[in-house]
Amino acid sequence: MAVTRAPQPVATTPAPLPVRTRLAHPALLLAGILLVALNMRACLAAVSPMVAEIQRTFGLSSTASGLITTVPVLFQGVGAPLTPRLTRRFGAERVVLGAVLVLGAGVLLRVLPSVFALYAGCVVIGVAIAVLNVSMPGLVKREFPDRAATMTGVYSTTMLVGATLAAGTSVPLEHALGGGWRASLGAWSLLALVAAVAWLPQVLRSRQEKAAVAAAAQPGKPIENLWKSPLAWQISLFMGISSLLVYTLVAWMPTILADHGMDRGQAGLVFAFSNLVQVAGAFLVPLLAGRMTSQRALAVTMAALNGLGIALLLVAPVSGAWVSAAILGVAQGGSLGLGLAFIVLRTGTAAGAAQLGGMSQAIGYLVAAAGPVGAGALHQLTGGWEATLVLMLVLVAVVGAAGLGAGRNRTL
Incomplete structure (x- = not known):
């Protein structure tokens, strides 16, 4: 396996295609990317406030209810290795369009009256998000x-904005639409449809410039x-252990606070604040990473902030x-952004x-899926959260x- 030093990532990537039609306008591409990104976490975050109602509707146990959030994460890991083959065969533009449409179909399937x-x-939903x-x-x-x-x-950043909006508007949507949790969750299929329409010009452009794309697709x-x-x-x-820490706290942070005596409403506000701060970390850390030759110090800083927040x-x-929520927000959002930045900074094409991306996200989401379930099992075994948090501190190390290895100035 050849690993080479990268003084500055050499532009082995083919030059961007010439702008030959209005469909190739950068504004259309940016709008498409942002609308697709809005979908990549929204339908996952929207279900969290509805889990108790879904549980009552179907008479599910707590374990079965937990699978509603765990299954998509698990299948993100399962679906990730398949994507590079799909993009080589069909082209990235068509694969993204198909994944967004499948995501919308999964959102509608999830609200049908059947367990x-x-x-x-x-x-x-998990497989579609994996492809994206x-x-x-x-x-x-x-x-x-x-x-x-x-x-x-x-x-x-746009992914996290979508998640924050979805989590904050699910209950108001339920009241506004008057159709219960099904109407609220099903409404997010419309966002997928909007993203598909916005992405369609990229598919049409790739067809119009087929000869040029064929040359650039290698x-x-x-x-x-x-x-x-x-x-x-x-x-x-x-990526994997950072994601495990994130999903564990997504599942259990409000419960940890409530079990130590905090009012449940306030615990929810603290959790929402932490999610909001993640947006800043996800935006700023990749910007810093792109300006650095080596990202080792940045990776260690994110790990240290995670450790401080958990401690x-x-x-x-x-x-x-509140202090813990702020620190964890920066660390978790920053770790997400840095992990994604490593994918583009450590490769030349x-x-x-x-x-x-297929390898790292396959491993990442399979590891992350174990976090919420493992933390819940450890809590049930010990009767408290101390063992879970101590184990998370070990994982921070x-x-x-x-991160010290991933941040080196090397390319695959």
């Missing part, structure tokens, strides 16, 4: 070769022996809640970015070590 449809919809997760870094690398890190910050050979590369594994572990939850869960 089977509920979980089948969760599977479809892996496709987008390659597209960004290809279309913005000189601003890949900056654009990574833009679309990762952006270098696939990375050989990727799964044997220490650098690829370091990036994958950084505050351990020693002062109520009195330090769009094909390489898609290939590394692993993230820091992986």
